[in-house]
Amino acid sequence: xxxxxxxxxxxxxxxxxxxxxxxxxxxxxxxxCDRAPEALERAAARGVIDRGVREPAAAxxxxxxxxxxxxxxxxxxxxxxxxxxVAAGTAVTDVASVKGAVLAEAEAVYGEVPGWLVPGHPIxxxxxxxxxxxxPELYERRRVILTPVTATEAAALAxxxxxxxxxxxxxxxxxxxxxDEVLAxxxxxxxxxxxxxxxxxxxxxxxxxxxxxAAGGFRDFTRIASSDPQMWRDICAxxxxxxxxxxxxxxxxxxxxxxxxxxxxxxxxxxLFRHAQQERARFLRLLEGRS
Ligand SMILES: NC(=O)C1=CN([C@@H]2O[C@H](COP(=O)(O)OP(=O)(O)OC[C@H]3O[C@@H](n4cnc5c(N)ncnc54)[C@H](O)[C@@H]3O)[C@@H](O)[C@H]2O)C=CC1
Ligand SMILES: O=C(O)C(=O)Cc1ccc(O)cc1
Numbered sequence: 204x205x206x207x208x209x210x211x212x213x214x215x216x217x218x219x220x221x222x223x224x225x226x227x228x229x230x231x232x233x234x235x236c237d238r239a240p241e242a243l244e245r246a247a248a249r250g251v252i253d254r255g256v257r258e259p260a261a262a263x264x265x266x267x268x269x270x271x272x273x274x275x276x277x278x279x280x281x282x283x284x285x286x287x288x289v290a291a292g293t294a295v296t297d298v299a300s301v302k303g304a305v306l307a308e309a310e311a312v313y314g315e316v317p318g319w320l321v322p323g324h325p326i327x328x329x330x331x332x333x334x335x336x337x338x339p340e341l342y343e344r345r346r347v348i349l350t351p352v353t354a355t356e357a358a359a360l361a362x363x364x365x366x367x368x369x370x371x372x373x374x375x376x377x378x379x380x381x382x383d384e385v386l387a388x389x390x391x392x393x394x395x396x397x398x399x400x401x402x403x404x405x406x407x408x409x410x411x412x413x414x415x416x417a418a419g420g421f422r423d424f425t426r427i428a429s430s431d432p433q434m435w436r437d438i439c440a441x442x443x444x445x446x447x448x449x450x451x452x453x454x455x456x457x458x459x460x461x462x463x464x465x466x467x468x469x470x471x472x473x474x475l476f477r478h479a480q481q482e483r484a485r486f487l488r489l490l491e492g493r494s
Contacts, residue, residue, distance in 0.1 A: 205230040205366065209262040209269035211281055213237045213246040213255075216298045216328065217272025218337030221251045223370035226339045236262035246334045260288035263295070268366055271297035276437045279308030282320075286312065289319050294359035296321040296366075300386065302350045302379035304441035318356040321363040322379060323349045324386070325372065330429040343371035350379035387445035392453060394435050395446060397428040 208224060210217040213235040224230040235252030236259050237243050243255030256262050259281050263269045269289075271281050278299050289295060295317075299305050302322050309316045327345035329336065347367040351360050364374045377385075404413050439446045463471040 204228075205267050207232045207234060207266045209234045209236065209259075209266040210252065211236040211259045211262055211269060211271050212273030212277070213242050213252060213334050214272055215332050215334070215336045215341075216325065217270055218246060218249075218251045218334040219339065219341040220270060220272070220298075220325075220366075220370065221246075222337055222339035223342055224366065225250075227369045227371075229366070229369035234262050234266065242334055249334065249337070251334055251337060259284040263288050263293055264290070266293055268362055269293060269295045271295065271299075274434055274437055275299045275301055275304060275441045278305050279312065282309055282312045289317070292358075293319060294321060294356075294362040295319050296323045296349075296363045298323060298325055299441075300324060300390065300438045301441040302348075302382045306350075306352065306379050316352050316354050318354050319359050321349055321351055321355055321359050323347060323363060323367075324382065325367070326390075327372070330427055332431045332434065339370075342367065345372050347372045347374050348382050349374060349376045350382050351376060352379075383442050383445050387442055387449045391435075391438055391442055391446045392449040394427050394430060395439060395450060396453070397425050398432070398435070401425050401428045 205224065208221065208230045210221050210233060213221070214237075217235075221230070221233045221235075225233070233252045235243050235246050235255045236257065237246070237255070238257075240257075243252070246252045247255060259269075263285060269285075271278055273281055278297055285295065297305055297320075299322075302324060305322050306316055309320055309322075325342055325345060325347045327341050327347075329341075349360065349363060360376075367374050404410060407413060460472065460475060463475070
């Protein structure tokens with residue numbers, strides 16, 4: 204049971220976590236902190252937080268766990284504002300989609316990664332932002348990746364792990380570097396591609412017709428292009444080398460498919476489509492096995 208939870212950045216991710224912990228009866232009090240006063244007002248009105256404060260240092264005072272739920276680019280600033288304010292026994296975690304950048308920011312602020320910091324990333328979300336989009340079921344049967352370092356305190360890690368398990372998630376740990384490589388492929392690349400596809404088609408002459416007659420497939424493929432552009436610019440920039448690498452590898456494969464089709468090698472095209480269909484079925488079985 205968390206006696207006091209601090210949520211710094213009360214948006215989709217931080218707000219959903221507070222709602223989920225409340226529903227699970229796993230938290231007694233939630234203190235919110237956000238640089239946007241209206242976010243705190245909306246969070247209080249929705250029952251996401253019990254009270255709001257403006258300063259991260261005030262939010263972590265007396266908290267067992269503090270969750271940094273701000274955009275990737277703002278994590279360093281919040282860590283700087285927490286300097287000297289984290290009491291022994293408080294665990295601080297974050298939810299940012301890129302982990303190497305968070306560790307680098309922590310080192311820049313503190314000279315080393317503090318033992319109370321447990322870098323984390325819930326592999327759960329939607330294309331919507333803000334506390335109004337928060338919902339308590341978001342983390343059910345989802346995975347959360349934690350990327351502790353040698354200096355990470357065992358007690359802090361255990362507390363953050365227990366928090367995510369209380370809302371129905373499975374926790375896995377891995378090095379931050381590995382996290383950033385894997386997520387570049389499975390999350391950052393698809394988002395970049397969805398934005399690129401919609402942007403590209405919108406420049407074609409027939410764009411009105413393209414969008415008018417677009418079927419479900421187009422909608423499915425491009426849902427994530429409705430996500431917050433600034434958030435995704437930040438994520439791609441914070442994981443630049445891995446995302447560039449993933450885009451280049453994908454481009455080379457798309458180029459090969461283009462060549463096969465252009466030269467009439469329909470068997471090769473069929474083989475690729477078949478292989479992809481099988482792989483997706485395997486991926487769906489993997490997801491279902493998790494629930
Ligand atoms: N949206 C998604 O589906 C997922 C997002 N994430 C990560 O979670 C983090 C938050 O994302 P969302 O909840 O979607 O964003 P959001 O935009 O819904 O919420 C972020 C909140 O942080 C506040 N904020 C910004 N800078 C601040 C600062 N310096 N101090 C205090 N508050 C500040 C904003 O006012 C806003 O209320 C990001 O790092 C993102 O990479 C992780 C998993 C999924
Ligand atoms: O909307 C979706 O399907 C997502 O992929 C949400 C998401 C966004 C960012 C993350 O770091 C993890 C998950």
